[in-house]
Amino acid sequence: MTPSATTRDTQPLAHALPVPRGPLSETVVTALTRRPASEPFPLHAVDRVDPYGEDLTLALHTCYELHYRGFDGVDPLWEWDPELLRLRAAMEHVFLTALRSDAEGGDDVDAVLDGLLVETVPGDGVSHYLRDSADWEQMREYFAHRSVYHLKEADPHAWVIPRLQGQAKASLVAVEFDEFGGGRAERAHSRLFADLLVGAGLSPAYLHYMDDVPAPAIAIVNLMSMFGLHRRLRGALVGHFAAAEITTAPSAQRIAQALDRLGAGPECILFFTEHIEADAVHEQVLRRDVIGDLLRREPDLAGDVVFGIAATELLEGRLAAHLLAAWRSRRTSLRRVLPEQSAGV
Structure with missing residues (x-):
């Protein structure tokens, strides 16, 4: 049911x-x-x-x-x-x-942000694999991995709000407002992901797949929580947030194409099409108004912003390596095989 x-x-x-x-x-x-x-x-x-x-x-x-x-x-x-x-x-x-x-260091924020906008051609990341090669069970595994993140997607970022000032605070709140659905619960990104899970025949319950998801996916959520809970890491959290928003739109577009190829329903595709548009806007707001204003006020945080970006990319890379190694070997990427779907395609 x-x-x-x-x-x-x-x-x-x-x-x-x-x-x-x-x-x-x-x-x-x-x-x-x-x-x-x-x-x-x-x-x-x-x-x-x-x-x-x-x-x-x-x-x-x-x-x-x-x-x-x-x-x-x-x-x-x-x-x-x-x-x-x-x-x-x-x-x-x-x-x-x-x-x-393990993460690359430095304090050249613009160079690191510019690097996030450059994609290798042809690409060989997770979203490329999903678009070109994945079967439906691998897509459902991907959803289970990401459920640990997306069902609390915007929550840890909210901890940085009282630690910012001026335009940086106002603009980050504006991005968070979109993440939480612009005042409409049914449009909150975490709710859209719950709807996606239902459409894929998976449970939308919070942390339902915690015992099934291995460490690489959980570590990314730990990173967000650690950065959010420590005021001294506020620059790193802003860097993480920027990295997530900048890299999401192109990968979301490829996953939407994958879902269309696999014949998924609109409730599965909506989460990703929403991010194609929203995160393209959020990228500019975070780069110009949040990071720009933060570093004008606290230039010493440039190294922390770079670290937040680099650490995010490091852990996302570890997750990608785990997923692709499992899928290319025709193994499950989870700690157990998912039960057969009860809904979806």
Whole structure:
């Protein structure tokens, strides 16, 4: 049975805790089943984990989710438990250190932004594969991966609003207003993606596919959350936002073409056609009015803006490599094969 629009609007706010993927995420998830007691967490094991691996990525995401919708049966006091925050800080240090080491640096914002506008011909990225080669099950896998991001698409960016001033603040709010549907709930981009999931025979429930999605897709959401929650990383969040908006329109156009090739319904295509138009406008607003005004006020943040862009591109590249390696080998890119669709094409 296909969920109705009313069903999508009245789903439970919270969701179940994820299944752990290693000792670190096991520690976090097990702790959240109890009441906070401000007991110290073991920090010695954090430095030995893979900064991009399943265990740390899930543990960090679980901590961050306490600042969004939380979890069923988890005490809300965990959100600001000092010992859990201490553990989260240790995990963030590992993740952020790896990103700073692996992402390209510099402070030439214009050069980096110009680079995002240049596409290699012929392209060989995920959206090119989807347009030219993907079957419907691979497209549904792509939707499941992106559900972790798109069902909270604009939320972490809102944290930077009180950390900006003047035109940068006003213009970022204008972009966010579009992301949230211009005051119409049914037009919010997260809602459009939920409609897409229903059209593809997938669940629109928030984080429904969390246990199925591997670390590369989750790490991108962790990046957004980390940048948003730390005032000192406000420049990096603005850089991330700009990178996402600049690169979305051309890839969205290719995915819309893929969906048309596969015979998908209009509810699947609308999310991408909406982004073709909206993000082309957002690109200019973010570059000129948000980044431009921010750097006029705080020129020392140029390096952070570049880092936010580079870190986003790094993690998107890791996700692309994972997806393409799986699909070209005819393997699922998820942690389990999706159940057969109940709706859609």
